[in-house]
Amino acid sequence: MMLSGKADISLIERIRVQASDAVAPILDAISRPVATVTEIADQLEELSQIQAENTRLKKDRAQLLQWQTVARQLEAENKALRGLLKFSPPPKATYITSRVIANAVGAFAHSLLLNVGAPDGVKKDQAVTTGKGLIGRIASVGNRSSWVLLITDLNSRIPVVIESTRTRAIMAGNNSDRPRLIHLSPGAMVSPGERIITSGHGGVFPPGLAIGTVSSVSDSGIEIQPFNDRRRVEYVRILDFGDESLIRPAPFSSSPSSARPSSGRPSSARKDGKKTP
Amino acid sequence: MDVAARRLTPFGLTLILVVLNVVPLHVPALAMVFPVLPLIAIYHWAIYRPELMPYYAVFFIGLLQDILTNMPIGVNALVFLGVHGAVISQSRFFTGKSFAIVWLGFALVAAAATLANWVLISVYNMALISPGAVFFQYLLTLGCFPFFAWVFLRWQQTFLEHG
Numbered sequence: 001m002m003l004s005g006k007a008d009i010s011l012i013e014r015i016r017v018q019a020s021d022a023v024a025p026i027l028d029a030i031s032r033p034v035a036t037v038t039e040i041a042d043q044l045e046e047l048s049q050i051q052a053e054n055t056r057l058k059k060d061r062a063q064l065l066q067w068q069t070v071a072r073q074l075e076a077e078n079k080a081l082r083g084l085l086k087f088s089p090p091p092k093a094t095y096i097t098s099r100v101i102a103n104a105v106g107a108f109a110h111s112l113l114l115n116v117g118a119p120d121g122v123k124k125d126q127a128v129t130t131g132k133g134l135i136g137r138i139a140s141v142g143n144r145s146s147w148v149l150l151i152t153d154l155n156s157r158i159p160v161v162i163e164s165t166r167t168r169a170i171m172a173g174n175n176s177d178r179p180r181l182i183h184l185s186p187g188a189m190v191s192p193g194e195r196i197i198t199s200g201h202g203g204v205f206p207p208g209l210a211i212g213t214v215s216s217v218s219d220s221g222i223e224i225q226p227f228n229d230r231r232r233v234e235y236v237r238i239l240d241f242g243d244e245s246l247i248r249p250a251p252f253s254s255s256p257s258s259a260r261p262s263s264g265r266p267s268s269a270r271k272d273g274k275k276t277p
Numbered sequence: 278m279d280v281a282a283r284r285l286t287p288f289g290l291t292l293i294l295v296v297l298n299v300v301p302l303h304v305p306a307l308a309m310v311f312p313v314l315p316l317i318a319i320y321h322w323a324i325y326r327p328e329l330m331p332y333y334a335v336f337f338i339g340l341l342q343d344i345l346t347n348m349p350i351g352v353n354a355l356v357f358l359g360v361h362g363a364v365i366s367q368s369r370f371f372t373g374k375s376f377a378i379v380w381l382g383f384a385l386v387a388a389a390a391t392l393a394n395w396v397l398i399s400v401y402n403m404a405l406i407s408p409g410a411v412f413f414q415y416l417l418t419l420g421c422f423p424f425f426a427w428v429f430l431r432w433q434q435t436f437l438e439h440g
Contacts, residue, residue, distance in 0.1 A: 012350050016350065019340075020344060030296065031300050031301055034300055034302060038302075100301050102299035102300065102301065103299060103301035103302070104299050104345060104346040104347045105310075106310055106311055106346055106410075107310050107395075107406065107407075107414045108394065108398045108406060108411075109346055109347045109348050111346075111347040112301075139347075147347060154402050154404055154406065174404075175406055175407060175410065176407050176409075176410065
């Protein structure tokens with residue numbers, strides 16, 4: 001039976017999805033009051049720290065205003081330079097927001113069950129994020145539920161780059177809190193505290209989604225501390241790039257990462273701008 | 278409650294535990310690794326009311342557990358059936374034993390079940406699952422046993438004695 005799961009993935013997957021669909025309304029109903037209670041508890045906790053929080057936020061705001069000015073300048077500059085280069089921007093995403101109705105995070109698997117399905121526009125392999133960064137990808141989709149494979153799951157492999165050095169690597173989950181970097185280019189220097197973002201290679205994820213920071217570098221491997229605490233996720237956003245995935249014909253040959261043709265997918269199939277907001 | 282409905286409650290309670298196991302609780306310590314609550318239920322009913330927890334019910338519970346925890350289909354079904362079979366075969370040993378002995382029995386059975394789970398999943402994924410979290414899960418399950426066993430015993434006394 002277990003082996004048939006490996007052999008006939010589609011059949012077992014269908015059974016799993018149908019069963020999840022059947023249980024989803026129950027889980028949805030149960031998880032709501034639980035979420036409310038948690039929310040109230042959180043609010044009470046926040047109430048006690050409201051003054052300190054206010055001071056901190058004022059300080060943050062002053063800093064962010066400076067950043068906003070910088071961002072505006074950069075945006076204008078970027079736009080001008082793009083105009084010069086005839087750069088075609090990556091497709092813009094729309095979001096599907098969903099509640100987490102089951103949290104199958106144990107010693108053996110790390111996944112979440114969401115209360116949205118195919119009719120809501122969810123498709124396999126879409127990136128799932130929270131405000132803080134990437135949390136996983138859609139593994140299977142039903143009619144009113146879908147499974148998210150978390151980035152910490154043993155089966156998760158995500159192409160990433162180290163933000164400052166642009167070193168490429170693969171981030172592999174291992175069912176612990178800290179995924180590891182593997183397949184690092186030889187001689188690459190990595191130090192704790194560096195930010196890890198998606199590279200966009202392979203075309204499943206858009207580039208530049210925040211994932212986490214390097215928490216430790218040792219002989220046994222490089223560990224990543226994800227930005228998201230998977231235990232406290234209540235709502236997630238699913239990134240929807242419209243009908244086709246991110247892989248599409250390169251506008252010109254000088255951008256090697258987007259020039260990789262997708263196997264088996266007709267490269268002219270993408271209707272440009274069809275579902276971009 | 279009508280007798281037939283009462284006799285279904287062990288199965289129903291176990292199903293509820295399967296679902297409860299995956300409800301997002303947002304309690305960091307708990308959500309890291311959740312105890313395998315259905316295991317407690319299957320063990321308990323196999324000892325005290327085996328006729329109310331037949332093997333096909335155990336199999337179904339295992340399947341649901343696999344689906345809801347996103348594990349390879351069949352792993353928990355197999356492990357739960359193993360636990361059920363082991364307890365039934367030793368039923369003579371368990372009759373009239375003190376709670377401490379029953380708990381000790383659960384410690385052994387749950388250890389075997391956890392080990393089996395660990396081996397099966399590791400082989401399935403062709404990768405070693407970190408034993409730390411697995412061991413923690415085992416200890417949590419063990420720690421939850423007295424509470425759930427007490428609830429089940431009370432339930433048994435209240436609803437099933439005359440069933």
